[in-house]
Structures are given as C-alpha cells and as structure tokens.
Amino acid sequence: MLRAAAIGVTLTMAFPTIASASEGAHLVGSQLSLLWGLPFVGILTSIALFPLIAPKFWEHHFGKIAAFWAAMLLVPCAISLGPLVTATELHHTAVLEYFPFIILLFSLFVVAGGIQLVGNLIGNPATNTAMLAIGTMAASLVGTTGASMLLIRPLIRANQDRHRNRHVFIFFIFLVANIGGSLTPLGDPPLFLGFLKGVDFLWTMTAMFPPMLVASAVLLVLFYFIDRHHWRKEGADWPISHLPRQLRIEGLHNIVYLAGIIAAVLLSGVWKPDVDIPLGLGVALPLEGLVRDIILLALGYLSWRTTPRSIRVENAFAWTPIQEVAFLFAGIFVTIIPVLAILRAGRDGALAPLLTLVTTPDGRPIEAAYFWLTGALSSFLDNAPTYLVFFNLAGGDAQLLMGPLFNTLLAISAGAVFMGANTYIGNAPNFMVKAICEERGIRMPSFFGYMLWSGGILLPLFAVLTLIFFR
Template identity: 75%
Template sequence: MTETTAIASAQASSPTGLGADHLAPHLDGAALGLAWTVPFAGLLLSIALLPMLVPRLWEHHFGKVAALWAAAFLLPCAARFGPATAAVEIWHALAVEYLPFILLVFSLFVVAGGIRIVGNLVGTPLTNTAILGVGTLAASLLGTTGAAMLLIRPLIRANQGRRRNAHVFVFYIFLVANIGGSLTPLGDPPLFLGFLKGVDFLWTMTALAGPMAFASGLLLALFYLIDRLAWRHETAARPAGRGPRRIEIEGLHNILYLAGIIAAVLASGLWRSGIRVPLGFGVERPLEGLVRDGLLLALGLLSWRTTRRSIRIENAFAWTPIQEVAILFAGIFATIIPVLAILRAGPDGSLAPLIALVGRPDGTPVDAAYFWLTGGLSSFLDNAPTYLIFFNLAGGDPTVLMGPLARTLTAISAGAVFMGANSYIGNAPNFMIKAICAERGIRMPSFFGYMLWSGCILVPLFMLVTVVFFAD
C-alpha cells in the first residue's frame, strides 16, 4: 500500500529478515482453511454495505465494527494456536507494517494539505484532463499517495460548481492514485519492493512504459469524452469570460518537506545499518526503518507548525479523512493476516488451485494469469506482499526476471499497480481521496458503486492490455 510496507515485506521475505522474530510462533498458512478469511471478507462487506444501509450507525461506530472483525480473527487464533501466536502476529502487523504505513500517509496528508494551489481554474473537460494527465506523470515521481494528495484539493476547487463531478474523482483514482505510479520504484509499493529485491531502477520505466502509456492514454481519452458530455449539462460552472488562466502556489516551503519524505523513504530502502531494534514479542525492526518513521513524523509536524493556519483553512483541511483511514486500515491489517499466510503457503495452502493457474505443466509461466491473479488479489489485499508472492512464484531471481522472463515480471508489476484501482481499498490513496471528497460534499459512489465504474471501464481496459502485451 505504501513504499514503507514494501520495505517491510522485503525484509520479512528472508528467513532471518525479522531478526529474533523468526524464532517466535507464527501462523502456518498450510494449516489454515478458507474459514480464516471470513473476518477479512466481513470487514470488506461492512465497509461496502453499512454506509448505505445504516449510515448514521456507520458514521459513529465504524471503529467498533473494525475492532469486532479484528477480534473475530484474533480470539479464534489465540484459542486455536495459542495467545503467543496471536500476540506475535498482531504486534508484527502493527509494528512492522501498519505503523510505517500510517506514518507515511499522515506525513503526506499533512504536508500536501499545507500546499494551496490557487487561481481561476474552472473544471472544463480540457482543464480536468490536463490535471489528470499531469497527476498521472507526477505519480511516478512523488508516489501515488504524494501526487494524489497534492492535486486533489485544486481539482475539487476547479469542479466545485459542477452538479455532475463524481466521475472526475473516479478517474482521478484510476490514473493518479494507481496507474500513474508504474514508471519508477518511487511510484507504487510493489515496484519499490522489486527494486529492493534487485530489479534495476530504470528497468521499470522501460518495461512498463508501453502498458502504462496504453492504459492511461485510453483512460484520459475516455475521460475527456465523458466529461465533455457531462459539461454540456452544466450552466453555473461555466466561466463568464475567457480571460487568461493564472495559478499561484501558497505554502511553497512544503515542497521541501515533500522532497524530504521521498528522500527518507528511498534512503531507508538503500541504507543497511545492520542494527536491529527489539520491539517486544520477538519482533525487531532495522534502525533505518525507525529513523525513517521518525523523519516522516517530524516532517509532518514541521509542516503543521510552519504553515500559516489560513492556508489550511482555505484548503478546507480537516482531520476526519486521515482518522477514518487510520481506523479502518488498522482493522484491514489485522484481518488480512491469515489471508496472506495462506497465499504464502503457495501449493500447500487452501488457495493452491488458484496459484497453480500461473504455470503450465512444462513449467513455463502463463503471463496473462500472472497479470490477472496478481492484479485481482491486489484489488483487495496489500499489493506489496501480493507482488512478492508472485515474484517468488516466478523464480525470485531478478536477473532472470529482467531477462528471459521479462514479460512475466512486467505482468506481475502491471497487475499489482494497475488493478489497485479496482476497489476503494486496493491502494491507500483511493480511500483517502474518497474520504476527502466526502468531507467536501462530493457524492462519491458507494463501495459497490465504485466497483461498477471500475468493472465497466477498467476490466475491459485490462482485457485489452492482456491482449496487446501479455497474450501468448
């Protein structure tokens, strides 16, 4: 979901990657049946249905719902495998994966919220398409979360006078929060994980340039047509005159903080201190990870302290979106534990028939299956460990995967990045964008309503991507 969770996944993939943690009791995915996935599925259905069926209850008690589903996994886990195993699993998920995730999201949310892009932009079809295009390219440099948080507020302001504007932000999630992050390891967590595993930094750009340009080009063209049709029905949003457009940036010093966040994440993946800090329950974390988390927290607090309050007020900055993301994703990180354990068990796990689809009897890979299985699971699971699972299933040797099996690695990479757009929880910024839009009064689609959009637009698009790039 973020580059930091990718780092944690890479560290966890080696037998001793967690220091003393490998000596502590862990869930054996081969011993888990599909019933253990029920709490995760239940939480997803709660996120999807309760805001529509009982909106007031959800608004005031969504944290309790997430906690109940987390308990629905942890209590049976403690009873079946022992309290020590349950404690180690939940503490590992929180300390090694959730904490870095939420600190990165927090720092980007606060820093981007201190940058105000102002001007007389009006959300015409051409303007909206240009913003989505710029954001798509920026996502590979700033990361999908960074680019999404930077441009969401000016896009909201440009379209605030329009009655039909939800589609703008649906395509924003498709492009800026997901597909746009496919050109560099900085763009999206799975690619950063591949970089940590030995994939060349520039390989991603050359390998995924074609699929990314194809997918984003078709989406931008389709968006322009849809937005043009919607624009014909707008009257209040139309500008009175056609004067020159102007853009000004306030809180410009936050760009330095944004650069600091990117540098901290990148450095933590490259620096190897060799020092591991015990955190209890057999869990250890490398010093560089803790330093990164401290820097992220410090940069977020510095942005809060050094940015004029008027900028955040005019940006309609509020804490509600980050609170909702923090609470719900805590439940997701807890209930996802047995799902990932089953997937890691590979041919010995309950999902073995699904995983078997990626290879032929003679051992050659089925690239289309790698694309769809990696992507389909990344639509609902953390795409960083999902990428790692299929990376290892394809052999795990970066030299081979960049050479004879380059198309296989391209399929895995594209699936993990592109299909995070299939649901609100497929990638961290998706849910953040939805929450910010809802806070600003934009009527975003429901969980299933959004999946109707993605099913009608993205699934046919990904079929085309399969035919053009991954079909045998």
C-alpha cells in the same frame, strides 16, 4: 452481532490441531483453512454495505466496526493457536507493516494539506484532463499517495460548482492514485519492494512505460469525452475563454518537506546498516525503518507548525479522512494476517488451486494469468505483499525475471499497480481520496457503485492490455 460471534466460535472449534503446528510462534499458512479469512471478508463487507444501509451509524461507529472484526480474528486465534502466536503476529504486523504504512500516509496528508494551489481554474473538460495528466505523471515521482494528496483539493475546488462531477474523481483514482505510479519504485509500494529485491530502477521505467502509456492515454481520452458530455449537459456557460489564467502556490515551503519524505523513503531502501532494534516477541525493527519513520513524523510536525493556519482553512483541511483510513486499515491489516499466510504457503496452502493457474503443466509461466491473478488479489488485498507472493512464485531471482522472464515480471508489476484501481481498498490513496471528497460534500459512489465504474471501464481496458502485452 450474534451471527458474527457464531463465526468466531466456528473458527475456534474448527482448528484444534493447528496450535501445535505454529512453529516459531507464527501462523503456518499451509495448515490454515479458508475459514480464517471470514473476518477479512466481514470487514470488507462492512465497508461495502454499511455506508449504503446505515450511513449515519457507519459515520459514527466505523472504528468500532473495524475493531469488532479484528477481535473476531484475534480472539479465536488466541484460543485456538495460543496467546503467544496471536501476540507475535499482531506485534509483527503493527510494528513492521501498519505503523510504517500509516506514518507515511499521515506525513503526506499533513504536508500536502499545507500546499494550496490558488487561482481561477474552472473544471472544464480541458482543464480537468490536463490536471489528471499532470497528476498521472507526478505519481511516479512523488508516489500515488503524494500526488493524490497534492492535487485532489485543487481539483475539488475547480469542480465544486459542477452538479455532475463524481466521474472526475473516479478517473482521478484510476489514473493518479494507481496507474500513474507505474514508472519508478517511488510510485507504488509493490514496485518499491521489487527494487529492494534487486529489480533495477531503470527496468521499472522502461518496462512499465508502454502499458502505462496505453492505459493512461485510453483513460484520458475516454475521460475527456465523458466530461465534455456532462459539461454540455449541464449547460455550463462560464466565460472561461475570456478569463486570464492565474495560478500560484501558497505554502511553497511544504514542497521541501515533500521532497524530504521522498528522500526518507528512498533512503530506507538503499541504506542497509544491518542494525536491528529488538522489540520483543521475536520482532526486530531495522534501523533504517526507524530513522525513516522518525524523519516522516518530524516533517509532518514541521509542516503543521510552519504552515499558516489560513492555508489549511482554505484547503478545508480536516482530520476525518486520515482518521477513517487509520481505523479501517487497522482492521484490514489485522484480519488479512491469515489470508497472507495462506498465500505465502503457495502450493501448500488452501489457495493452491489459484496459484496453479499461473503455470503450464511443463512449468512455463502464463503471463496473462500472472497479470490477472496478481491484479485480482491486489484489488482486495494489500498489493505490496501480493506482488511479493507472485514475485517469489515466479522464482524470486530479479536478474532472471528482468531477463528471460521479462514478461512475467511485467505482468506481476502491472497487475499489482494497475488493478489496485478496481476497488476503494485496492490501494491506500483510493480510500483517502474518497474520504476527502465526501468531507467536501461530493457524493462518491458506494463500494459496489465504484466497482460498477471500474468494472465497466477498467476491465475491458485490462483485457486490451492482455492482448497487447501478455498473450
């Protein structure tokens, strides 16, 4: 704690000249040092190390740790830049970014938790591969979060008697929670932001289909052989070939609520009444965003009230996963504020050396660099604003990017969506899946352990995709 406090003092003393440059009561990314990113690094390091070195402490105090790192940014910011700048940035992030984010996750968590697939599915290689394939296809229709919340519990039940099963859920994160959401703007937030910026709905489907097909096919085939190896190694002898398959859906009315969630999100993207609700400190909430969030909360409430308790009991529904995600991502959303400000400063910010990697000296875009740099930052930062940064860096003209700069937009889109699978925090469903699995007694890899899996499997795959699509 003393060392972290020293970080706060260092941040406070290092930037006495910035306060007068905070034009419009906002952070000016071009005037921020990378030292402002230390609290963000701190919370990521805590997420990575505490479950390994102090799991019991982490289990009971993860919310306090997240709050501590948020304070390590907010206190120096208030002292150095002023309370107005700090309050404005925090208010903006909470109202326009964090609360919409957590409300969407909450509604999907509650609604999907009221849907139960009941049957005698046994997690053999063929069944597991089929479920991953179905989830991968569904992710583009109901979003990576929706598909993950819908299918993770049936997959857990199908594999609960297997001793070696963590690889099933690692590949589930790869495919269902990330790569599967590639084909429509509904699939993943970065693509939805592109849709709002003018990228055609069908462009996403046609452009992203080839790399998504290659990546999914490779991963599904690889998964099948890995799962078959573990299945045989366990000596599984369930008489699955003689059992008739029985599968039914309980809580079917929640499908209607799930469709309502999708419709509400889509409505907020296409309905623009140009009405903003002022909330003080220069922050105005668009009416369409308010309507969307009210609908999402209402659907979550209706699902909770109309779903028989027995279904949630059978689903082992618990609030712990969403609570952990809410607390940790609150800390992440706060500590990431200066990092995103530096990124938005582009060539004028402290991360300018990274941004110069994506263009040749004569100004031509380097697609491979766009793919890897967008992906690398999306692995640790929020992939939606990262997408916007590189979208704007490439010119920000949707018609130009869909035309002459087709491959550049493809590289940005694929990097943001695919490489969210590189870490637990690369995409919101990743951590949710991890939390639900651990709640059900499955020993998931640590933060770094997961990265060993993603590094060993995904990075070679992304290298192949680079050679095929982004040379």
